[in-house]
Amino acid sequence: MAKTIDARGLSCPQPVLMTLDGIKAGNDDELIVLVDSDASKENVSRAATSKGWTLAGISEESGVYRIAIRKG
Amino acid sequence: MGKMKNIFAGSWGIIGVGIGIGILAPLLQKLGNPGNMGICVACFERDIAGALGLHRADVVQYIRPEIIGFVLGSLLAAYLFKEFRPRLGSAPIVRFFLGVFAMIGALVFLGCPWRAALRLAGGDGNAILGLLGLVFGVWIGTLFLKGGYNLGRTQKTHTAAGWMLPLLMAGLLGLLFVFPPIAGEAKSGVLFYSLKGPGSMHAPLFISLGVGLLIGFLAQRSRFCTMGAIRDFVLFRQTHLLSGFVALIVTAWIVNFLLGQFKPGFEGQPVAHTMQLWNFLGMALSGLAFCLAGGCPGRQLFLSGEGDGDAAVFVMGMIVGAGIAHNFGLASSPAGVGPYGIPALIIGFGVCLFIGFTMRQKIA
Numbered sequence: 001m002a003k004t005i006d007a008r009g010l011s012c013p014q015p016v017l018m019t020l021d022g023i024k025a026g027n028d029d030e031l032i033v034l035v036d037s038d039a040s041k042e043n044v045s046r047a048a049t050s051k052g053w054t055l056a057g058i059s060e061e062s063g064v065y066r067i068a069i070r071k072g
Numbered sequence: 073m074g075k076m077k078n079i080f081a082g083s084w085g086i087i088g089v090g091i092g093i094g095i096l097a098p099l100l101q102k103l104g105n106p107g108n109m110g111i112c113v114a115c116f117e118r119d120i121a122g123a124l125g126l127h128r129a130d131v132v133q134y135i136r137p138e139i140i141g142f143v144l145g146s147l148l149a150a151y152l153f154k155e156f157r158p159r160l161g162s163a164p165i166v167r168f169f170l171g172v173f174a175m176i177g178a179l180v181f182l183g184c185p186w187r188a189a190l191r192l193a194g195g196d197g198n199a200i201l202g203l204l205g206l207v208f209g210v211w212i213g214t215l216f217l218k219g220g221y222n223l224g225r226t227q228k229t230h231t232a233a234g235w236m237l238p239l240l241m242a243g244l245l246g247l248l249f250v251f252p253p254i255a256g257e258a259k260s261g262v263l264f265y266s267l268k269g270p271g272s273m274h275a276p277l278f279i280s281l282g283v284g285l286l287i288g289f290l291a292q293r294s295r296f297c298t299m300g301a302i303r304d305f306v307l308f309r310q311t312h313l314l315s316g317f318v319a320l321i322v323t324a325w326i327v328n329f330l331l332g333q334f335k336p337g338f339e340g341q342p343v344a345h346t347m348q349l350w351n352f353l354g355m356a357l358s359g360l361a362f363c364l365a366g367g368c369p370g371r372q373l374f375l376s377g378e379g380d381g382d383a384a385v386f387v388m389g390m391i392v393g394a395g396i397a398h399n400f401g402l403a404s405s406p407a408g409v410g411p412y413g414i415p416a417l418i419i420g421f422g423v424c425l426f427i428g429f430t431m432r433q434k435i436a
Binding site: 008009010012014016017036037038039043047063 | 081153155157159162217218222224225226227228295303304307308310312380
């Protein structure tokens with residue numbers, strides 16, 4: 001099961017910082033990031049792809065985005 | 073999900089918005105706004121504070137329709153694209169004081185980051201020091217961010233709570249219609265008006281409002297932020313927001329040139345002073361406060377339009393800060409810094425550093 005980073009209720013740059021920390025830690029090949037604003041969704045997606053990760057999928061449930069990102 | 077992709081989230085989206093603002097702001101100057109002040113969020117909120125009598129500096133009093141437009145345009149975009157999310161609770165009182173000191177810093181420099189860019193684009197060399205100060209202040213802020221600084225999570229709230237600042241703006245617009253300026257009169261009903269100085273210079277109401285609405289709409293879609301432009305580059309080497317900010321400066325420079333508004337130099341620039349250390353440190357304090365609060369003054373207005381009550385508290389802090397700055401002689405004038413501007417800057421840095429060092433609670 002992929003590690004989940006809960007960035008709900010936090011505004012940028014926090015969700016991006018948390019995502020990059022997760023990527024930098026190097027323990028996981030897949031991460032799930034939870035955010036609750038469209039700006040955070042875009043920023044996290046942009047940051048992950050700029051680190052060479054791919055977007056595996058984004059789903060939304062009651063205002064919370066679940067962003068799955070994968071290494072490589 | 074059924075939501076269309078946000079075309080403004082891409083590189084060309086943010087650059088396009090920067091170009092749009094770069095065209096519109098100098099045009100507002102041509103149509104009546106003060107020199108190199110087509111748009112200045114800090115100055116315009118200060119003018120609103122003056123119009124309401126929160127300070128009595130009689131040259132800076134006007135309910136600026138651009139500010140109203142920024143919030144209501146963003147509100148419109150947020151509703152149209154299903155992004156209106158009423159939320160608050162991320163240390164609002166701290167955000168209030170960050171707003172107060174962001175305004176004080178901006179009024180020592182005489183402009184917010186938006187105006188710093190427009191001043192540079194108009195040939196005002198003093199703006200270089202302001203922009204360097206802005207970078208310095210934001211850089212200090214990023215050190216805190218790297219060290220774990222954060223103001224905590226927001227909570228969802230009532231829709232009506234998210235409407236508070238948009239309603240205030242609608243109310244201000246209402247006041248402007250009920251008590252319009254009367255030629256030669258410094259007061260109309262409850263509103264104060266300037267008979268001279270920057271507060272007396274403004275583009276026609278509907279043009280100002282229309283431009284404000286358009287920019288508010290576009291900036292909500294693109295997340296345009298002048299502080300974020302610098303922060304993201306310093307923190308992540310990411311140039312997304314920066315490309316929009318640079319596009320604004322370059323476009324405004326070209327448009328100023330075409331309109332005959334480009335006048336290079338340091339002396340005699342409109343609503344500016346040449347005390348470079350204080351230009352630098354004023355904007356540095358502002359930049360630090362904006363960084364700790366997560367957005368430039370424009371972005372705080374756009375976020376308020378999306379229902380962010382914490383951003384709305386920051387805006388209120390800026391408006392109150394403007395009252396304090398002019399009542400207590402903290403604001404600069406073209407003659408130089410105000411009598412108490414320098415101690416206020418020192419106190420402002422002290423407060424911001426205190427906030428930055430102490431608020432690094434671990435996110436649960």
